Amino acid sequence: MYVSPLTVLLAVGFLGTLLTFLSGRWARWTAVATTLALALLVVYLLTQFNLNDSSGYQFLEVNNWFTFAGLNGGSGISVDYAVGMDGISLPLVLLSAVVTLAAVVYHWEETDRPHAFFGLLLLVNAGVLGVFLSLDALLFFVFWEVVLIPMFFLIGGWGGARRHYAALKFFVYTHVASVVMFVSLLVMIFLAGWGTFDFVDLYGVQSLNQSALSSVTQVLLFASMLFGFGVKLPMVPFHTWLPDAHVEAPTGGSVLLAAVLLKMGGYGLIRIAMPLLPTGREVLTPLIFFFAFLSIVWGAYLSLAQRDLKRLVAYSSINHMGIVLLAIGLWTQIGIEAAVLLMFAHGLVSAMLFMVSGSMHHAYGTRDIPSVGGMSAFTPRLSTMVVMGSLASLGLPALVSFPAEFSAFFATWESLGYWVLIPLMALVITAAFYIWMLQRLSFGPPRGATPKTHDLPTPELAALAILGALVVLYGILPFLIAQYIPATLLFHLTCFPGGGGVCP
Numbered sequence: 001m002y003v004s005p006l007t008v009l010l011a012v013g014f015l016g017t018l019l020t021f022l023s024g025r026w027a028r029w030t031a032v033a034t035t036l037a038l039a040l041l042v043v044y045l046l047t048q049f050n051l052n053d054s055s056g057y058q059f060l061e062v063n064n065w066f067t068f069a070g071l072n073g074g075s076g077i078s079v080d081y082a083v084g085m086d087g088i089s090l091p092l093v094l095l096s097a098v099v100t101l102a103a104v105v106y107h108w109e110e111t112d113r114p115h116a117f118f119g120l121l122l123l124v125n126a127g128v129l130g131v132f133l134s135l136d137a138l139l140f141f142v143f144w145e146v147v148l149i150p151m152f153f154l155i156g157g158w159g160g161a162r163r164h165y166a167a168l169k170f171f172v173y174t175h176v177a178s179v180v181m182f183v184s185l186l187v188m189i190f191l192a193g194w195g196t197f198d199f200v201d202l203y204g205v206q207s208l209n210q211s212a213l214s215s216v217t218q219v220l221l222f223a224s225m226l227f228g229f230g231v232k233l234p235m236v237p238f239h240t241w242l243p244d245a246h247v248e249a250p251t252g253g254s255v256l257l258a259a260v261l262l263k264m265g266g267y268g269l270i271r272i273a274m275p276l277l278p279t280g281r282e283v284l285t286p287l288i289f290f291f292a293f294l295s296i297v298w299g300a301y302l303s304l305a306q307r308d309l310k311r312l313v314a315y316s317s318i319n320h321m322g323i324v325l326l327a328i329g330l331w332t333q334i335g336i337e338a339a340v341l342l343m344f345a346h347g348l349v350s351a352m353l354f355m356v357s358g359s360m361h362h363a364y365g366t367r368d369i370p371s372v373g374g375m376s377a378f379t380p381r382l383s384t385m386v387v388m389g390s391l392a393s394l395g396l397p398a399l400v401s402f403p404a405e406f407s408a409f410f411a412t413w414e415s416l417g418y419w420v421l422i423p424l425m426a427l428v429i430t431a432a433f434y435i436w437m438l439q440r441l442s443f444g445p446p447r448g449a450t451p452k453t454h455d456l457p458t459p460e461l462a463a464l465a466i467l468g469a470l471v472v473l474y475g476i477l478p479f480l481i482a483q484y485i486p487a488t489l490l491f492h493l494t495c496f497p498g499g500g501g502v503c504p
Helices: 005-022 024-048 089-106 114-133 137-158 163-192 199-208 215-232 241-248 251-276 278-304 309-330 333-364 380-393 401-441 458-476
Strands: 058-068 077-085
Touching (some): 077 114, 077 137, 077 199, 089 114, 089 333, 114 251, 163 215, 163 241, 163 251, 199 251, 241 251, 251 333, 278 309, 309 333, 333 401, 380 401, 401 458
Antiparallel strands (some): 058 077
């Protein structure tokens, strides 16, 4: 029986999680061994991925999980364990593996129930990998729900003073949204009579039967999925859970939340809602653009008013994910390429910035920006990482966000013309609040330092160095990750009548 490398990847993730929970004082070693193994497996997948194969998914494995028997002689419906990887999922799988490794290293000195803390971090990562690799709708939803539980406990168990409120708000918002998304998916499949949960089969069936669902039904279902995935993205006005969750979560929880959990929303739109409901997509595309522009502008505007560094980074994430939503809404090949590259870039940069905010709190006892100054003199290593993360987030050339944002703006100009001025103006605001923050923190008058102030300890420096190296590497040589995206891009998503976009 064929066992895909993707199954090995998932097995290592879940087995490592279990061993970490059982490892006691050896939990950190088990966690770092697991994340290193996952990172090496993903590197292996990168080397084995065929850039010339445009036939669909690679490393595909499909085995029957269980079957619902049909009533009155009907054919029933089969649920499969189906996993595969294409140019959309590969960058996000790499992102998840790298960021989780960095988060474990960052928390190397964690002493509060380390077996539970590291186990929950690894369980979040394992669930996210399952989401990005699943090719069956029911399996996709199972992994989607797996992610919510450990993140709820991470926020509630290791968070700040308002951790219980933030954890409950996170769970209620995201769980309600995921239920709406899944119910919409089930209604779509059963009303259309497609008889399968397999995404590959769904793309094929849908392409042959565009009229299986009425236009009104498609619009209603697409609106429901846009809400379900949009809450996770998050798009304004369904974003209010995010700042609270980020501010109260431990640093590792904020890192995984921003770097990979938010990407599940964008990935779900690309993988499910946009291709399977083309009429709904066409009718509601103006609504997508409205939410995207609103998120871009509102996220940037609110960032200007923040004193807490962690909250500033959280609101800037809303701004950046708004650009992702805009690129997805364009539904062109360059738009989807830009969206995937943006998600990858934002994952690295946001992880770096949340680690920086955690380290600032460790070093100065506060995240209040006006209370700290002259960081370059007191804590030069931390100051260096603050500068690098901030410049990467505002889109400085030679850092990872620049090629991603340039691609998104170019795609927007191609499709929408002068509407591109809205995200470009928001980009000016983004640059303004990051430069203003840097001027006060790193280069302003010395203040906030105490006898207990210290520079980055070795674990935190190592974690930030991993992310910083990738931010520079993929900024200077973006093709190293961008080359994978078009290889199988949109083969199953747009190569059918009415699908839109440009087929490879």
